[in-house]
Amino acid sequence: MRLVRAEAERLAARRFVQLMVVLLVLAFGITAATTLADSHQPTASELASAERQAVEAQQSMEDSYRNCVAVHQGSAPQGQADEYPEDCSFLDPAQQERLPVAGDFLYNVFTFADEARPLLFFLIAFLLLFGFLVGASYVGADLNSGGVVNLLLWRPRRLAVLGAKLGTLLGGVLLLSVLASAAYLATFWLIGQWAGRPGRLDDAFWRSLGGLFGRGLLLVLLGTAVGFAIATLGRHTAAALGAAAGYVVVWEGGARVVMEILDVRSPERWVLSSYVGAWLNGRIQFSTDVVCYGRSDCSGVWSLTAAESLPVLLTVAAVLVVAAFAVFRRRDLI
């Protein structure tokens, strides 16, 4: 516990951590200020107009779908066939992720219910970057500066020392993430209340937002652990940054292109970004023509779910963390 206390103080005192927190606050402040400046509470006439436009938009979608079906059934002029897709389900309003709502037609009006998810995505992305960089620099700088050696002269239990560092780091990042997310969402909720619209904040909304928040937190912690583990393996912060950059350029970019050239079936399955996206969104769809060659009954659409992604993300993080501990346990600290 003493070790954790000392590590917590060391973590909080790190310049890089403080800088990243300042950046977070700045990004948060700028986003909130611009949103506030650009938003107003809609008047009754604006609301009425927006609701009317939303109804019209929904009606238009219904009409398109009906026409598409009619054209394909031959009950409408065939000259319009080119205007509609082969598969009318793409136009079916019932199959759309969401239907037009009044908020889509209110300009310069911040609607919390519509914007909360993208805002939270942005925050999670920042916290993921924060966790990765802080995790890497926290242990990388300590290994590089001799801080770990100094500590081991006091507490010559390597696994306990590294475990305390990782535990403290994860605890710190979790605490900051929870506090930052709460402050962030609360601020925008207030903006929605006073200078915009709260939107439809029903149970389904909060469940969806809560799910995204929980999945985002886990992703941030996994990213933090991965940054920590790679820097431990490479003995330096730069090792984690280099590994991350190398992975993105070589694998996510280069290898994906090569897989596409080689007509690899679903190259998205082989890159982590697909699993990250699926985990955050709950589900993500991909389409590929490769599986449909010579088949007419094939859409080429496949999906990746959060449940499928979680084991992959956990395995990657666990393998790196276990490797880091195993290497650190036996490494000569010279």
Next chain:
Amino acid sequence: MSAVVEIDGLRKSFHSLRHGRRVAVDGFDLLVEAGQVHGFLGPNGSGKTTTLRALLGLVRSDSGRMRVLGAESPQRLAEVAGRVGAIVESPQFFGNFTAHRTLRLLAVAGGVPTTRVDEVLEQVGLRDRGHERVRGYSLGMKQRLAVASALLKNPELLILDEPANGLDPAGIREMRDLVRSLAAAGVTVLLSSHILGEIQLICDHVTIISRGRRVAAGRVEEVLAGFDQHQWRVGVADPGHAAQLLAAAGVPVTADGDHLVATGLADPEVISRTLGEQGLWVRELTPLRPDLESVFLELTGTAPDRAEPRQVDDSVLPAPRRSESTIDLDVTVGDNREVQA
């Protein structure tokens, strides 16, 4: 006396793809007993720091047995770590932290009262600079901070690797006084240094290592005595005549400028008597005692007496250790070769 540090047959090699296997420590023995101020000497790259790192669990030994304060190292090192203060080779600190914060964090992690921080900062002369960032410290100030971190625990055993590194003359003297006062207070000190004059002044025991093997160990005066050829520097008005008289009396003598050097005499009486009986009066009669530096250079074969620059690994490779199970406290200096005093 009880053994505080015991190293028996320590072996450690490093491997790299490019340079293959390099043996850093090769069957090294060391014994430090309670209350000693023990100097640990060796040329650059001889294995001193590797030995200390292995002892402190920072590098894994290939074989050998090590005990610190009676506890097997590294297996049970944690049990005694609170009683051991150590600095190993130019310790570095996080530049953005102040000395005070650095020590306080160590104190918190080690369960030491944080009131000790101010005490040790005072002790090493950093009282007034303790709240400055370490980044702005000179090498000597960082070294003082390192010593402060080692003292924080009020250790029974203090292991200092090159503690005088970067210190100014006053700092070296302060360090010497500090070590002496700690030794007087009962702290056992294991001190590695290149400043041999300091070691001779501070230490009562010494172990010398060359290319990973022990070449000498024992009390400082015993090690020096092993190299004492009982030489005397003689000053007379007519050195040529005096040399003839001493040779005739059976005293081996050589010329040394306008002086003579007589060898192999435990008592110089024969010199003054022989010359005095012939009316040659001795103006100077000085014993030539070996100092630690000359013994060190002799034992390790690192005396700069060649035309070409000496390379780091150009030092004496002692014979492998004779016994696998014991550490003898006797001086193991081999034959008494001539010492350049």
